[in-house]
Amino acid sequence: MTKVLTLAHYYTIPEVQQMADRVGDSLDLALFAKESDADVIVLAGVRFMAETAKMINPKSKVILPDLSSTCSLVTMTDINELKKWRESYPDYVHVAYINSSAEHKALADWTVTSRNVDDIISHIHSQGKKVIYSPDRNMGAYLNFQYGYDMPLWSAVCEVHDKFNKQALDELFATITNQKYLIAHPESPLPVLKQSDYIGSTAGLLHWVKNYSGVSDAVILVATEDGILYNMKNARPDLDIRQAPIYTGCKCNSCPYMKLNTVEAVKKAQNQTGGVVIDYLSQDTMDRALVAINRMIDFSSR
Ligand code: 13P
Ligand code: SF4
Numbered sequence: 001m002t003k004v005l006t007l008a009h010y011y012t013i014p015e016v017q018q019m020a021d022r023v024g025d026s027l028d029l030a031l032f033a034k035e036s037d038a039d040v041i042v043l044a045g046v047r048f049m050a051e052t053a054k055m056i057n058p059k060s061k062v063i064l065p066d067l068s069s070t071c072s073l074v075t076m077t078d079i080n081e082l083k084k085w086r087e088s089y090p091d092y093v094h095v096a097y098i099n100s101s102a103e104h105k106a107l108a109d110w111t112v113t114s115r116n117v118d119d120i121i122s123h124i125h126s127q128g129k130k131v132i133y134s135p136d137r138n139m140g141a142y143l144n145f146q147y148g149y150d151m152p153l154w155s156a157v158c159e160v161h162d163k164f165n166k167q168a169l170d171e172l173f174a175t176i177t178n179q180k181y182l183i184a185h186p187e188s189p190l191p192v193l194k195q196s197d198y199i200g201s202t203a204g205l206l207h208w209v210k211n212y213s214g215v216s217d218a219v220i221l222v223a224t225e226d227g228i229l230y231n232m233k234n235a236r237p238d239l240d241i242r243q244a245p246i247y248t249g250c251k252c253n254s255c256p257y258m259k260l261n262t263v264e265a266v267k268k269a270q271n272q273t274g275g276v277v278i279d280y281l282s283q284d285t286m287d288r289a290l291v292a293i294n295r296m297i298d299f300s301s302r
Pocket of ligand 1: 024
């Protein structure tokens with residue numbers, strides 16, 4: 001019988017998370033794929049996550065439920081321009097955020113996720129090396145500010161996190177008299193991150209909420225995609241957890257690509273009657289990208 005493993009990211013809808021064998025952040029999903037002996041891995045997330053799973057576990061058939069589930073950090077990056085940019089810094093180590101295409105990773109020396117980016121870049125700097133960072137300009141600006149680096153940055157953003165803004169936050173803060181906290185994903189703009197009480201990956205943000213032990217009537221504002229609010233409220237129904245505001249009137253902020261993982265699409269992928277099989281990457285691209293991915297995985301398992 002075919003063994004199918006379904007992995008889901010925290011940003012997918014609750015019904016899809018409930019269909020999954022494992023739910024996690026980007027690093028978790030890569031590690032779950034690495035340790036899997038399933039014949040088929042259904043990756044209910046976005047395309048770069050499925051491509052990463054395929055490169056890490058080439059023996060498994062990896063299926064992405066919907067081919068259109070990309071990521072703005074990928075679509076905003078032209079690979080030929082990236083190549084020229086990388087070549088203009090020959091003495092630098094190129095660190096690429098995992099939210100990038102396989103071709104992009106093949107031009108990098110390391111990959112990182114939002115969970116290990118601080119530690120990996122600090123490790124590379126501690127070896128006296130210079131670093132260029134791509135593709136997330138917001139995350140790079142945060143790292144430069146936080147640690148005093150002057151890393152040249154590629155300029156793409158997450159279209160979801162880039163919408164959070166300081167002015168909307170200030171206006172909301174002014175209306176809340178209770179104790180308030182802001183926790184944020186590092187893809188958010190720097191002025192928002194500067195105001196945050198905690199900055200971390202999706203798993204890190206969830207961990208912060210689970211372990212919250214402050215006053216019981218505090219308002220906790222979360223600057224990340226709305227899917228994970230489900231996990232947070234489930235873990236801590238006693239807390240007032242709200243998504244941070246944006247200026248669209250709806251005060252909501254969803255990733256359109258993650259939400260393409262409908263129950264129907266995931267079911268079809270599990271039955272192998274739908275979705276896209278990740279079988280289109282060239283061996284050369286996979287081999288080069290895997291060098292950068294494996295450096296991160298080896299570092300993370302130290
Ligand atoms: P995490 O690695 O924190 O899960 O982030 C993935 C992502 O796409 C954030 O927008
Ligand atoms: Fe990409 Fe942003 Fe969606 Fe994450 S939330 S997958 S970074 S577009």
